[in-house]
Amino acid sequence: MVKVPIDDEDVHSAAIEEERANIQEFIKELSPDDIKSGGWFPKLCARALGSYTEKATWEYFAEKYKGVPADAIVDQRIKMASRYAAIEGGLSAGAYSAAIIATLGTLGGASPATVPASVATLMVDVVFLTQLQLRLAYDIAVLYRVPLDVEDPDDLWKLIRVALTIKGGEVGREGLAKLVPPLVRPVIKRFYSRGVLNAAKGLPFVGKFLLQRNVIKIGIPLVGVPLAVVVNRYSTLLAGRHAQKVFRNDARVVELADRLTTRSQHPQLMLWVAWLVIVADHKISDDEAQLIRHLMKFVRERHEFFDQQLAHTIEIDPSEVWQRLNDAEGDLGAILDMARLVALVDGEINALEQATITEIQDRIERKADVEADLA
Numbered sequence: 497m498v499k500v501p502i503d504d505e506d507v508h509s510a511a512i513e514e515e516r517a518n519i520q521e522f523i524k525e526l527s528p529d530d531i532k533s534g535g536w537f538p539k540l541c542a543r544a545l546g547s548y549t550e551k552a553t554w555e556y557f558a559e560k561y562k563g564v565p566a567d568a569i570v571d572q573r574i575k576m577a578s579r580y581a582a583i584e585g586g587l588s589a590g591a592y593s594a595a596i597i598a599t600l601g602t603l604g605g606a607s608p609a610t611v612p613a614s615v616a617t618l619m620v621d622v623v624f625l626t627q628l629q630l631r632l633a634y635d636i637a638v639l640y641r642v643p644l645d646v647e648d649p650d651d652l653w654k655l656i657r658v659a660l661t662i663k664g665g666e667v668g669r670e671g672l673a674k675l676v677p678p679l680v681r682p683v684i685k686r687f688y689s690r691g692v693l694n695a696a697k698g699l700p701f702v703g704k705f706l707l708q709r710n711v712i713k714i715g716i717p718l719v720g721v722p723l724a725v726v727v728n729r730y731s732t733l734l735a736g737r738h739a740q741k742v743f744r745n746d747a748r749v750v751e752l753a754d755r756l757t758t759r760s761q762h763p764q765l766m767l768w769v770a771w772l773v774i775v776a777d778h779k780i781s782d783d784e785a786q787l788i789r790h791l792m793k794f795v796r797e798r799h800e801f802f803d804q805q806l807a808h809t810i811e812i813d814p815s816e817v818w819q820r821l822n823d824a825e826g827d828l829g830a831i832l833d834m835a836r837l838v839a840l841v842d843g844e845i846n847a848l849e850q851a852t853i854t855e856i857q858d859r860i861e862r863k864a865d866v867e868a869d870l871a
Contacts, residue, residue, distance in 0.1 A: 512584050512624075519623045523616050531619060534703025537626070541656075541699065544627040545634065545646045552631070554638055566639045567744075573639075574736030577632045578729045581625055585728030588621035622710045625728055626660065632732070633659030633739040640747035656702060658742045661688065661735050675737060676730045683723065684730050749783055749841060753790035756834050763799045765824050767791060767806055769831055769856065772817050773838045776852040781842040814855075821859055828860045 522543060523536075530536045561569045633655055637644045644651045676684050687709060760766045770791055774784045796802050821828070835856050839849040 508580060508583055509587075512580055512587065516584065516587065516620055516624060519620050519627075520616070523619045523623065526619070528615075531615060531707070532704075534700035534705070534707065536619070536623070537703030537706065538699040540623055540626060540703075541630070541646075541652070544630050545655075548631055549634065549646055552635055552638055554641060557635075557639055566641075566747075570636050570639050570736075570740050570744075573632060573635055574733060574740065577628055577736055578733040581628055581732035582725045582729035584624050584628075585621065585724035585726075588617060588624075589724030618707075618710070621724070621728075622707055625710070625732070626706055629732055629735045630655065630659045632736050633743075636736070636739045637743045637746075640743045642743045642746045642750065656699075658739050659735060660702075660706065661731075661738050675733060683727060684734070687727055687731055688734075745783070746786065749786045750790050752837060752841060753787055753794055756837065757791060757794035757798060760830060760834070761826060762824055762828070762831060763795045763801060764803055765820050765831060766834055767795060767803055768812075768817050768820055769835055770838045771806065771809075772812055772814060773835050773849055773852050773856075775812060776839075777846055777848040783842040784838075787838065787841050818859060821856070822863060828863070832857055832860055 522540075526536050526539070530539070557569065634644065634646075637655070644655055646652050646655065756766065756770075757763065767788075771788060774780060774788060792803075792807075821831070824831075832853070835853050836845070839845040839853060845853070
């Protein structure tokens with residue numbers, strides 16, 4: 497008997513329908529107040545990330561995609577997620593109605609059984625899309641070997657902010673909108689037009705934000721199912737590319753810290769010089785803050801050394817660094833190379849950073865000349 501192959505689309509649709517059914521059970525446990533207040537979102541985070549993070553490990557992906565570079569795996573997972581989002585959008589959109597918008601404003605604090613069917617339909621789409629994008633971003637972080645602890649509030653907020661592209665203007669600034677066909681850009685721009693979310697407002701506020709943002713798919717008349725498909729697909733594509741950009745950059749910084757620490761013969765001096773270069777322009781970028789954190793972590797782990805004095809330093813005294821430089825033994829060429837790489841971590845070297853690097857170079861060269869004369 498010849499087996500008839502199952503079309504990939506059928507397989508995807510079946511998987512999506514199964515997940516939608518699971519989400520419907522999740523929504524049945526929500527009250528109208530959970531939906532209106534955004535209280536559904538913290539509950540979703542626990543559902544979406546709980547056991548999932550235990551399975552989605554580096555070892556799991558390494559086994560599943562043996563020998564495939566991280567960039568290639570990330571690219572495929574983004575495309576697959578955007579395809580899933582589009583299919584789900586089509587399934588949900590058929591049940592959308594303009595009545596949902598009016599119903600959202602009238603939800604009270606009644607029992608879960610009283611959540612209107614129209615709102616439940618919208619929530620299936622919102623929850624599916626939110627969960628998909630959270631897990632996609634987490635996968636991308638894991639694939640780039642960027643450690644994220646979803647039990648840590650800072651790490652969880654970073655994942656949420658990156659996954660859901662909820663920091664105003666990020667999509668536009670990064671040029672990601674170019675990935676969207678010109679005809680669709682006005683809709684996607686409107687989808688992402690809301691402002692920056694403040695972490696202090698808490699996770700329920702994120703839930704309200706996401707629900708209001710997703711209503712855009714039913715708030716524009718005369719477009720129906722095609723709009724839901726398009727918005728789901730391209731918002732997931734943009735979310736994935738944004739997560740790729742952020743976590744790939746994080747991986748670059750971690751990789752640099754790893755490399756510098758591994759080859760350093762002067763780990764303590766390296767930390768002091770790196771910090772001097774970082775604060776040379778009187779501002780600390782996210783990449784610089786991340787770099788010094790990982791440098792300290794790797795020095796602590798590999799050289800079993802923790803510089804408490806540097807950790808407690810509020811305003812670094814260059815003369816102290818110069819003294820440490822003068823007291824160091826051996827070839828200090830690696831320290832100079834490290835200083836340049838630290839300055840480059842967040843872009844082009846600026847004038848103040850270059851002045852510090854030049855001073856480091858001069859002092860190393862003078863020290864080498866003196867030692868050569870004595871020899």
